[in-house]
Amino acid sequence: MKLVVNEWVKLWSKKSTWVMLILMLLLVIVPAGVMKYYDESSSDNWQQNSQQVIQDFEKIIEEDDLDESTGSYYYETIMIENYRLEHNIAPNGTTMDTFMRNMLEVASMVITIFIVTVAAGIVSSEYSTGTIKMLLTRPVARWKILLSKLVTTIIFGLTLYLAAIILSAILGAIFWGTAMSTPLEVIEGQVVQIDVWSSYFEMFFLSFGSFFMSIFFAFLIGTIFRSSSLAIGLTLFISFMSNMVVLLLSRYEFIKYVWITHVNLNQYGTGYTPMIPGTTLTLGLTVNFVYAIIFLVITFIVFNKRDVTA
């Protein structure tokens, strides 16, 4: 516990940490201003719009030969628009919850990048500055020191999330009031209203997939190679390339059992389709979990065994 305090103090003694926090907050504040500005210019007769959409889409469905998934998108949109007209539910422009949702999406991307930087540097920087030898000649087992660094990284990431969520809630409430949107969804042929907050938190928790896997992977590379730039580079490269690689290899069975297929858990969320047909959230969680354990075990073994020559 004291070790986590130590790491926390060190983390916040670095300017880069504050820069990350401030950037994070700016990334919520700036879009809020921009969205508010554009919001005011667009508000007209929504019924007309809906009817227009329905007509257009029906024409497309009649004329074009659509495959299954695109076809169902048009059908569902038509169903939803009809439902709106029948029940007189206006589509909302920006509301507090849609804003928060958008911001959460942006935040989880940015947080992944920031947290990778921290996870990659928190061990390797001790090696590069030579302070590792001061740290490892204390009456504290090495694994405890490593664990304190991991825990600190995770707490830092959650702090960024919390900051983004709270700020987006405050700005959302100030700019758009506390009225919620009425998101509609077609589930099993029925139009239903979905609960705003449960879908928000579903998204939040599903973003933990890439959050934790990126931390563990960057932590592993940073510890093994003692180079933060390598760890940052490799982790971000993998997370940006993973979609492409997975699609390229999608016809092979083994890809289902590689963690990069499942890092983005949001593909299993309501209203999304998984990249590889036949994969489920359970499979995704299991695969991620197994890889997480493997990464951590390697990290801890290497750190414990290594001779320190810094």
Added chain:
Amino acid sequence: MVQPIVQVKNLSKTINNKRIIKDLSIDFFPGQITGFLGPNGAGKTTTIRMMTGLMHPTAGEVIIDGKSLAKNYEAAITQVGVIVENPEMYKFMSGYKNLQHFARMHEGVTKGRIDEVIRQVGLEKRIHEKVGTYSLGMRQRLGLAQALLHRPKFLILDEPTNGLDPAGIREFRMHLRHIAQTEGVSIVVSSHLLSEIELMCDRVAIIQNGELIDIKEINASESSTYYIEAEPKEKLMQLLDGYTISANENGFNVEIPKQQIPALLKKLASEVEVYAVQPNNKTLEDQFLEMTGGGAIDEISR
């Protein structure tokens, strides 16, 4: 016989098939200051790294206060304070925060203790500045402070005076003496500076090529020649009749056992003006060079 506080038993280290440390055994006793002396690349730092758990020995073990370093790391290392080569601190934090940081890693280091140590190393005025702005000697002092924080029974210092000014070295030496005598701390100081080792240590362990080749007690009786300077010279020469003497600068080198010095001085004082009497400690340096074979760095035997 006093129990050794630290026992190093048959320590060996092989890296890339090179045997860097070969079967090194040595005991350290409370209140004793031991010098680690050896040419560059002899294996002093490597030995110290193994004694502090930074490196794992290929064979052999280190026992500190009765506890095996390998098997009972946390309990064994509690008793150790260490500086390995340059003390690296967190440059982006103040000296004080650095000490707080390390204090949190030990049991029972109070705020009062931190302040006390800061005073001992003479850093009170600059302790709240960032370590990045410190000079080499100041960092060295801070390094000493962190090693002393938890009142270790065993203090390991690898080239600790590197970068200290003369006054600093002197204070440092006095301080080591003080804690060795009053608190019974056992101290190891590695250096390749003979003069330093001689002034500071009770005994010297000479390491070469990864082997411990000699352990010598240092005491004044070792150096059996003394330099004596007095006026008038002729009178002095007469008084020194019976001793083997040789002219040196403004005085003479006299071969004489330490015990006879006071008696001789009494005799001299009444007859001549004595300006200087000092032991000639050249012998250690000579012995060292003789044993280690001069300056060239040895190839590591395979």
